[in-house]
Amino acid sequence: MGIRYYAYAFDHDVTDLVLADPRRFLSSDPLADAWGLECADGVTIATFKQSVPECDMLYLDKAWRQLQACTAPLAPGMEARPAFRMFEGQVTMHYDGWDSWLRVLTPGEMAAVSQDLNRISENDLRQRLPAAPRADQESEVSYAVHYLQRAKSFVSNLVTSRRGMVYLIG
Template identity: 60%
Template structure:
């Protein structure tokens, strides 16, 4: 299945509560939320339409890694751009699989991220993604740009509403 990215919005008035327990905002079955599956069921038909409202959930599939590279510092010693906070992190591998990365972002952090994402051009994606002979570059860039646009919209909507978010990579 692979490592995927899921983000859930929360209202600003519960920020302290969410910071103390970020997992409380994340669904028990984020993939079901993202793909329109029945939560917890092993075999099910999917609608491939997000079951949770797009203002409340962001699904970045496996493009989170592309967006992480896009927003990461260009080299060691340089400060990451604010949007990197939205994509930063990695899972912890162990014998039985992996432990996900979970982070809560406050409404003020989301505002800074939204403003920064607004400055990231679609064209930067093609410039920053690593080149690989094993991948169709144009398709990979289009894939990343599509999810960058979703991330921009999600962050902007949260910022406009004074909301924060919790994201899970896993």
């Protein structure tokens, strides 16, 4: 299935609780939330419509890698863009699979992330993604742009509503 990205919003008044126990604010099955998995007569069916409202959950599929590459430091020792906080992280691989990456971004951190996300363009993605044959790169840029727009909308909503987010890469 692969490693995917899921983020859930939380209200500012529970920030301390989220920081103390972020897993408590994640779904037990984020892929089911993202894909709209429903059970009927013992059969699970994917509706491919996110079952959690888009203001409460952001699903970036595997595009987090492209968004991470676009916001990461240009070279070791250089500073990352503010939006990198939203995409930073790697799973820890081991013999039995992987351990997910988990991070909390507080409501106070969201404004800087949102402002920076809004400055990222399709051209920025094109320049920062690894070189590939033109058709492959265009497909990858198009894929990343779709999810970049979703991320911008989600984070903008968080700023407006004074909410934070907890995200999982896993």
